[in-house]
Amino acid sequence: MDDVVMPWSVGIRFAHASLQTLAEDAGIDLLHIKGPTVDESLLDGPRESIDADVLVRPEHVQRLLDLMHAHGWTTQYRFEDGSAFEHASTLVHPFLAPVDVHRRFPGFSARAETAFDRLWKDRYAVPLAGVSCQVPSVAAQRLLLIVHAARAGALAHSDIRRCWWDATDEQRGEVAQLAGDLSAEVALAAGTGRLDEFVGHPGYDLWKALSAGERSQARVWMARVKAAPTRRAALRTALRLLLPNRRRMETRLGRPPTMREVAAAYFSRSRTGTRELVALFRASARERRGR
Template sequence: MGVRFAHAALQVLADDHDVDVLHIKGPAVDEVLLDGERPSVDADVLVRPAHVDRLISAMHEHGWSTRYRFEDGSAFEHASTLVHPFLAPVDVHRRFPGIDADAGSAFDRLWSERHVTDLAGMPCAVPSVAAQRLVLVIHAARAGRLGEGDITRSWDAATDDERAAVLALADDVGAQVALASGTGRLDDFVGAPGYELWKVLSSGDRSRSRLWVARVRAAPTRRSALRVAVRLVVPNRHRMEASLGRPPTPREVAAAYVDSARRSAKELAKVARGVHR
């Protein structure tokens, strides 16, 4: 119930500050895609990109604090985590991993087919059922959970017409490769941008080096590839501070650099041996 209250609180702030928010995953999922209560420890919202700063500022004014910035999260830099003394944590998404179209255009497409559901007494906008199917499938694929219930309910159990709606939406928002990785069709996209990344992600392979190589190759420009390459290797001071509960000392930062370099070198050597074979 605490997560539902977090969703409701965010909707109040969104209404008060004219922010467009789509509530996703967790208790926001439509009943047709559920098998009992859906466990969740945090609330997830997808925000119109132009409104993200406005929402986060409003959250800060009402007792929320930023635990992780967008840059501190996954390599996709898609979500910022905020916490509150009395409510469940919230992941504020400015984009959704696997949806590669322009974030504003993709949000427009999802927003155009939204409907309303009740979360802790507040009417909250959620994506269409087709969009929810898409989000659940690519989220499961990103986590390497291809055999779990979200894909079974969202894709395997869907009718031909329901699948067609998801495929059409994926085309509109640039999620074809991510969707294919969760639905057994990834080989149809060999050579496409993002193919190697989603092959690694959906396999459940959590080798830092393989993810690093795939993420760099998936970057759209050389500049972004360089940024991703550096970001995935250099220790993150903000995450260290959140973990330690205080700013890391220079010695702790230095030790983190050494440890990261050591682990990265070992895993890159494994990748090189695999390529050689």
């Protein structure tokens, strides 16, 4: 008899249900986001996901990770191994779909605790694999999907069309109000064609680069450093973007990288970054002379 393989979409739902059960037993607050949790009013067909996504109350994050580790989950990528936002950690399980545990959501500039409280306030429950799972309000789901698409440079994505352009004035007003509460106005503007309203804002260059799918690592690097809230955060961001990601190298190689491989990756990254920065500064100088 051939082995029966669980459909990926079913594995994702079971992952959501498993995390909800663990969270409830331990008094952990989490919200299920994206994927199968999206409200039917925002869909025009089945959604394809590669993992389950949850947003966790910041002070509960470590408790959830410890609990997941005790129940067969393994950390594939730490928060520091992900994007420059360091917003999510990826965990894998022998039988369930991978999970991205979010401690914050990129584009929400409010304190992580404040943002979670605001989203938690208007939550409601949906059934996933027979378990009642907590999800953000429909207005919050609209905002999450728009900002996520903008960060990926997918301004033509159907999520933006359904969540913003097909919405009523009242629904767009609710999303805009929530974006204000979460300090997500710049990210929302990037996804809805209004980013020029925020020229001069610290996050303008970053969201312009992200939403445009900027390919220049130097431009994105400078924008991320500029958007950092403090000088210390800016320095940390700059160093992180310069240094090779050892965990991702290990995943790609199938083994821990050697010191020689890490050094080679560092020099390659530095050389490429320096070359792009020089070209960028020269282009800026030419633009200034032409004015």
